[in-house]
Amino acid sequence: MARHTSPPSRTERVFSRSSYAEYQRVLAILRTETVGGALLLAATVLALAWANSPAADSYFALRDIKIGFEPWHLELSLGHWASDGLLAVFFFLAGLELKREFVAGDLRKPAKAIVPVAAAVGGVAVPAIIYAVVNLGSGAEALKGWAIPTATDIAFALAVLAVINTHLPAALRTFLLTLAVVDDLLAIGIIAFFYSTGLQPLMxxxxxxxxxxxxxxxxxxxxxxxxxxxxxxxxxxxxxxxGIHATVAGVLLAFAVPVFASGKKGEPAEGLAESFEHRLRPFSAGFAVPVFAFFSAGVALGGAEGMAAAFSDPVAIGIVTALVAGKTIGVFGTTFLVTKTTRASLDASLAWIDLAGVAVLAGVGFTVSLLIGELSFGLGSAHNDHAKVAILGGSLLAALLAAVVLKARNRHYRRVQAEEQRDDDGDGVPDVFARS
Structure with a gap:
């Protein structure tokens, strides 16, 4: 008598190779964001140098110049125009990218989407909890900064990857990109619900x-x-x-944009979302975000005494701990739990140490962290200045630790990628994509 056997359960490989078209699209985004990261770093260094030079007063005077008109509260300083206006473009692109990933990208499949989304949620929740625990005895004012270490700065993170010349597989870089986009969306939700003041329903x-x-x-x-x-x-x-932070408008507008082209005769084959991305991403990465960083990163460090005072503040201690340890635990731990408790499993071509390196790199928080710091404590306050120092210090420490881990994997993946780029049949598509 034949024995009945049930079919084996299907295992979904996470971080497996995407389609070639998706691979090319992601690489184009990464190249733009990497250049943007270099400009972001240059703007930050310039702001710090100016804010700590004999001409420091002129930096803060420039940041605080007000332009605009009073109706609708639009007489704003240059610093506020950068955070409220230019960052709306950044969040518009984040919204477009997120919508495209879930409508037309590889993440339209729930089995593939669950891991980066869960990792992003873990990477937001764990740092927030760690910050809150560190600041439990520091009063309500310090606890306002709980969301500061929740965001990952994709431009800075990718700039770090470029500097250390890593050959990480594209799937891991896509994971980092998706993770950053999702936690940007979570951050804008946090801003909308927790940092909005004086709500005007009619407006x-x-x-x-x-x-x-x-x-x-x-x-x-x-x-x-x-x-x-x-x-x-x-x-x-x-x-x-x-009364809701204006960057929320960027996400709302992005979600309205269709991903697919209409398909009608005579109309462009490129969808509106893709068209807007091509037009606006260079502006965002090359101008909007670096200008915001220039006006937000400048803080008078005050020498050794000032640095000691900053890092004795529980706010700064909580931010550094949450960025370095919290992000790593949140991203890596959540991914590990999801793969061990569901049908998802790590692709055979990767090792857990690779994911650990990317999880540490997710602790490079900057753009959104600086924005939330200003919303939490107010521009020019002692806590906000200490938060800026902690964001810079924590991000630098996370970048250095990630570089140590990922550099150790560099030689291995250089050999692997050299094999993957072979195109023996000369059709313009690497053979590894034809086989997958």
Whole structure:
């Protein structure tokens, strides 16, 4: 009598090779963000040097110059225009990337999406908990900064990868990119719900009018900038006046943009989301984020005494601990638990030490961390200055530790990638993609 056997359960390999088209798209994004990371680093160094030079007063005077007009609270300092205005472009791109990943990218499959999404949630929750534990006895004011160490700065993280010349597999770099995009979205949710003040419901309702018109036009695949840009600016203005941080407008506008082209005869084959990404990513990475960093990273360190005072503040201790230990535990631990408790498993071509290196690198927090620091404590406050020092110090420490781990894997993956780039049949697509 034949014995009945049930079919084996299907195991989903995480961090496995993506399609060649997706691989090429991700590489294009990584190249732009890597260059942006270098500019971001240069802007940060310039801000720190100027803020600690004999001409420091001129730096802070420049940051605090107010321009604009008072209606809708739009008479803002240059520093606030950078954080409220330029970062809206950054979050618009983050929203586009996230929507594209879940609608048309490899993460449209729940089995592939669960690991990076879970890792992002763990990478937000664990640092927040660690920060809160460190600051439990420091008062309500210090606890306001619980969200500062929750974000990963993709531009800085990718710049670190470029500097150490790592040959990590594209799947891990895609994981880092997706992780950063998802926790940027979580961060903007935190900003909207926990750091909004003086809510004005009428202004928020008013924002729905230009947002609705923008949505209607983009869904009709209308690309005319002279129609879309004024509506986007009006949406941003109403959201800013509503008391919700204006960067939220960038995410709302991004979610309205369709990913796929209409397919109608005579219309571009490129979808609107992809078109907007191509146009705006160089501006965001090359100008918007570096300018924000220039106005936000400048802090008077005060020499050895000032540094000692900063790192004696529980706020700074909590941020550094959460960025370095919290991010690593959150990202690596969550990924490990998901792969051990579900049908997901690590791809055979990777080792857990690779993921550990990327988890440490996720502790490079900067852009969004600086923004949340300002929202938590206020520009120019002692806690905010100490938070800036801690964000820079924690990010630097995470980068150095990640470099040690990933450098050790560099030679191995250089050999592996040399084999993968072989194209023996001459069709322009590496043979490894044809086999997968």
């Amino acid at each position: 928020l309702l008013a924002a729905l009018v230009p947002l609705g018109l923008f949505t209607f036009l983009v869904q009709k695949r209308i690309r005319s900038w002279y129609l879309l840009v004024p509506l986007a600016l009006a949406t941003w203005g109403f959201v800013h006046a509503s």
